[in-house]
Amino acid sequence: MKRYVRIKAVKFFVTFFLILSVALVFAYQINDEFREIETKFIVRLTRALGLETSRAPPHKIFAYYPEGAFILEMTLSCSALFPIATFLFLVLLTPGISLRMKLLAGILTCPILYLLNALRVVLVFYAGKVLGKGAILLFHDWMGGAIMFFAALTSYSVWLFLVLTRPSEIKPRTLYPE
Amino acid sequence: MNKDKNQHFEILTRRYRKKEGRIFAFSILILFLISLLGFARFDGRNFAAYLTIAIQAVFIAYLLRHMAFAYTGLQMKWDREEFSDYEPPISILIPARNEEKVIRGLIESLAEVDYPREKFQVIAVDDASDDKTGEILDELARKYDWLIVIHRSKKDHDLAPGKSSVLNDALRFASGEIIFVYDADHQVKKDTIKKIVRHFKDPKVGMAMGRCVVRNADKNILTKLIYIEFLSGYKVNQYGRELLHGLAAYGGSNCAIRRSLLEELGGFNISSVTEDTDLTVRGVLEGYRVVYDDDAVSTELAVTNLTRYWKQRYRWAYGHQHVFYDYWLDVVRCKHLGILDKIEFLMFLFIYHMPVVMFLGLLLTFMWAFGIFLPRDPFIGLTLWIVLLLGPLLELAAGLVLAREKGKMAFYLILFLPLFFLSIMICTKAFLDGIIRGITKERYVWVKTEREI
Numbered sequence: 048m049k050r051y052v053r054i055k056a057v058k059f060f061v062t063f064f065l066i067l068s069v070a071l072v073f074a075y076q077i078n079d080e081f082r083e084i085e086t087k088f089i090v091r092l093t094r095a096l097g098l099e100t101s102r103a104p105p106h107k108i109f110a111y112y113p114e115g116a117f118i119l120e121m122t123l124s125c126s127a128l129f130p131i132a133t134f135l136f137l138v139l140l141t142p143g144i145s146l147r148m149k150l151l152a153g154i155l156t157c158p159i160l161y162l163l164n165a166l167r168v169v170l171v172f173y174a175g176k177v178l179g180k181g182a183i184l185l186f187h188d189w190m191g192g193a194i195m196f197f198a199a200l201t202s203y204s205v206w207l208f209l210v211l212t213r214p215s216e217i218k219p220r221t222l223y224p225e
Numbered sequence: 226m227n228k229d230k231n232q233h234f235e236i237l238t239r240r241y242r243k244k245e246g247r248i249f250a251f252s253i254l255i256l257f258l259i260s261l262l263g264f265a266r267f268d269g270r271n272f273a274a275y276l277t278i279a280i281q282a283v284f285i286a287y288l289l290r291h292m293a294f295a296y297t298g299l300q301m302k303w304d305r306e307e308f309s310d311y312e313p314p315i316s317i318l319i320p321a322r323n324e325e326k327v328i329r330g331l332i333e334s335l336a337e338v339d340y341p342r343e344k345f346q347v348i349a350v351d352d353a354s355d356d357k358t359g360e361i362l363d364e365l366a367r368k369y370d371w372l373i374v375i376h377r378s379k380k381d382h383d384l385a386p387g388k389s390s391v392l393n394d395a396l397r398f399a400s401g402e403i404i405f406v407y408d409a410d411h412q413v414k415k416d417t418i419k420k421i422v423r424h425f426k427d428p429k430v431g432m433a434m435g436r437c438v439v440r441n442a443d444k445n446i447l448t449k450l451i452y453i454e455f456l457s458g459y460k461v462n463q464y465g466r467e468l469l470h471g472l473a474a475y476g477g478s479n480c481a482i483r484r485s486l487l488e489e490l491g492g493f494n495i496s497s498v499t500e501d502t503d504l505t506v507r508g509v510l511e512g513y514r515v516v517y518d519d520d521a522v523s524t525e526l527a528v529t530n531l532t533r534y535w536k537q538r539y540r541w542a543y544g545h546q547h548v549f550y551d552y553w554l555d556v557v558r559c560k561h562l563g564i565l566d567k568i569e570f571l572m573f574l575f576i577y578h579m580p581v582v583m584f585l586g587l588l589l590t591f592m593w594a595f596g597i598f599l600p601r602d603p604f605i606g607l608t609l610w611i612v613l614l615l616g617p618l619l620e621l622a623a624g625l626v627l628a629r630e631k632g633k634m635a636f637y638l639i640l641f642l643p644l645f646f647l648s649i650m651i652c653t654k655a656f657l658d659g660i661i662r663g664i665t666k667e668r669y670v671w672v673k674t675e676r677e678i
Contacts, residue, residue: 056469059296137615140292141622143299200618200639207622207635217626220302 063140074128081128082106082121085161089121089168098172110172110183117180119168124192127164130199131157137203145216152206163198167191273589280586284613287579290572291616294465295623301468303519311426314344315418315481316401320391322352322382324409325361327526327676332365332372334412339419342371348395350375353382358409373398387671388477389493389500396492404487408478410526410676412440420521421481431486431513432505434463435479435521441678444529449637450644451527451534457624463517470569472509473517477501478525486513497551498671499544502574506552509570512561529677535651537674542655545577550659580645580652583613587649614645 083105090108093100099111106121123129138152171191175183210216317335321328328349335347351359351374362374375395392406403425405418417435424433436459442452467473475482477500487493490507497503505515528534556562556570618638625634662669 056293056296059300063292133615137619137622140295140619141299141626142296143623143626197639197642200642203618203622204635204638207625207638208632211625211630211635212632214629217629218300220300 059142066139074132078123078128079105082123082126085126085165086121089165092165093169093172096169098169098176100172110175112175112180114180117175117183119171119183121168125168127161127195129192130160130164130195133196133199134160134202137199138206141207141210143218143220144210145218148206148210148213148216156202156206160195160198160202164195167194273592277586277589280582280589283579283582284586284616287572288616290569291620293469294461295620297465297468298461298627299623303464303468309423309426311423312341312344312419313402313422313425314400315340315346315403315405315422316399316484317345317347317405317407317418318392318395318399319347319349319407319409320352320388320395321349321354321358321362321409322391322673323354323356323358324676325354325356325358326678327410328358328361329365330412331407331409332362332369334414335407336369337415338413338417339415340422344401345371346373346399346401347371348373348375348398350377350391350395352377352391353379385495387495387498387500389495389497392493392500393495396487399484402484403481404484405481406478407523408525411437411478411523412525413479413523417479417521417523420518421479424516424518425481425483427514429512429514430483430516431508431511432475432482432515433480433521434473434476434515434517435523436460436463436517436519437476437479438522438524439527440524441526441529444527444677446637446640447531447534448527448529449634450640453621453624453630453634453637453641455527456628456630457621459517460519460627461620461623464519466569466573467517470566471514471516472566472570472573473515474573475501475505475508475515479521479523482508483513486511497544497548498540498669499548502545502548503551506548506556506570506574509561510552510555510559526676526678528674531647533675535647536672538648538651539655540672542577542580542652543659543669545574546652546656546659549574549578577652578656580649581656583645583649584653586613614642617641617645 086102086104086106086108090100090102093108093110101109101111103109103118108119108121110117110119119125134156135153138149168191171183319328319331332347332349338345347369349362349372351362353376359374359376362372366372366374375398377391377394381394396404403422405421407413421433421435424430437455439448439452439455441448443449463473463476480501482504486508487504489511490504493500494503494507508515528537553571553574556567556574559567562570618641621638621641622635625638658669661667
């Protein structure tokens with residue numbers, strides 16, 4: 048009896064690892080380009096909002112304050128890749144839910160998380176302007192990362208809320224032979 | 226008389242007495258491995274990085290375990306045999322100390338149970354209660370002839386405290402072939418007993434466990450979180466363990482054990498504060514199966530504030546950690562279990578050490594944050610965070626989906642983050658206390674969970 052379940056589980060895990068490996072290789076390949084695009088986007092956004100910034104390719108942003116310049120490097124912990132990966136990880140690995148709901152979640156939520164993260168970095172620059180350069184250090188990496196992790200979990204909760212309110216999206220369980 | 230009784234219990238549990246020395250052996254082994262890892266490179270930065278990788282490896286192993294259970298729970302349905310005609314005599318043991326608020330509810334629910342009365346015996350033990358538990362039980366015993374009430378004196382309670390001692394006392398009056406145990410705050414459904422009993426038709430089954438549901442979930446946020454935790458703990462974790470390994474855990478309430486096995490094992494272990502886990506291991510080591518039945522439901526009360534939560538979880542953590550020290554070597558050597566089952570069983574026994582490992586992970590993360598060490602690859606720190614929290618969250622979400630819960634319950638998942646950190650503190654304290662108590666030989670005494678309706 049255990050054998051039947053184990054075979055099914057092993058098949059699931061082999062598929063999962065193949066997909067995960069491909070996804071990781073893909074993420075590793077696009078990592079630099081993705082962060083470069085993010086850096087460009089954030090510089091444009093901050094300028095549009097009246098902050099004096101400039102970009103040092105590929106991943107650095109200079110912010111100019113009366114007491115001097117601050118250099119922010121768009122590392123992985125700063126990037127939207129982290130919350131997006133967290134969200135997708137949870138959504139894709141929640142079994143028994145229709146593929147439609149999973150794809151919808153990815154298409155709708157990833158851009159939102161991307162924008163939220165960009166907004167978060169812009170707010171860090173504002174915090175620097177209002178509270179001084181020290182505030183950037185506090186808000187930029189660790190606290191910012193925690194906030195985005197929280198944002199990813201909130202997005203997952205919203206998705207789960209939608210799943211639970213639509214029982215038809217939950218697949219029925221396979222009958223297990225005794 | 227009391228001295229004799231103590232000797233009797235000591236003899237009963239002589240085979241499985243706590244092996245305090247193993248905690249040191251285990252700690253030394255871990256320290257040795259860590260030191261080896263560090264000295265291999267003579268470099269603090271490398272040492273921290275290797276330690277981080279080692280911790281992540283443990284997290285990933287548990288993540289896979291969580292995923293396996295979530296997958297099994299959500300994808301596989303076990304079509305169980307309907308009620309069998311197997312109806313052996315049963316005895317239900319109820320340890321009760323200061324349970325005046327809840328004891329009547331349990332006995333009244335047992336009165337409604339669908340089981341032949343001539344084969345049904347309930348033994349409630351009033352463990353020197355300071356409230357009206359004893360009086361309520363006496364009153365109920367006059368009403369129901371199947372209810373036997375035992376009153377333990379204060380002296381008995383002081384000499385042999387804890388649930389195991391009370392259950393061993395009750396066991397001497399039990400005549401059933403199958404022994405059930407219920408905590409006083411439980412209330413059973415009409416068909417719960419029958420559903421649990423049916424599994425004992427298979428002689429390989431030594432213990433059977435039903436599902437416990439929190440009935441005061443609406444009381445406050447904490448009880449709601451515990452409600453979700455129970456959903457996941459039973460519908461995903463127990464169910465998955467049962468299907469993948471046939472190794473469910475006997476949980477101490479809403480569960481039953483074959484009397485012959487209990488006698489063979491020497492009764493409930495009085496030196497353990499988690500007699501349920503202790504019994505599970507001993508039963509499995511003897512070659513018996515522990516079965517979980519998702520349909521055999523009883524309801525119980527969750528603790529209503531953080532102080533009680535701390536006390537209850539501290540006892541669970543302390544007891545569970547010590548069961549690991551007591552039996553890990555026996556599990557490794559066990560001839561009844563396959564390699565995969567051994568790995569799963571060791572992971573199950575190690576589970577209350579995971580928050581301690583998480584504590585170590587957090588410590589490394591803070592070291593990284595404050596620049597004490599910088600890993601060569603930033604992925605190391607990031608994945609540590611992801612893996613640390615996502616596995617349990619995935620299992621909790623699977624529980625909600627399986628139970629087809631209301632949508633708004635999904636938002637409570639976020640509140641598990643602070644609860645995880647509380648668990649890290651509780652389990653780390655229990656672990657450190659265990660080491661200190663091992664040195665000072667001080668004994669941890671059972672702490673009773675207070676009830677609030």
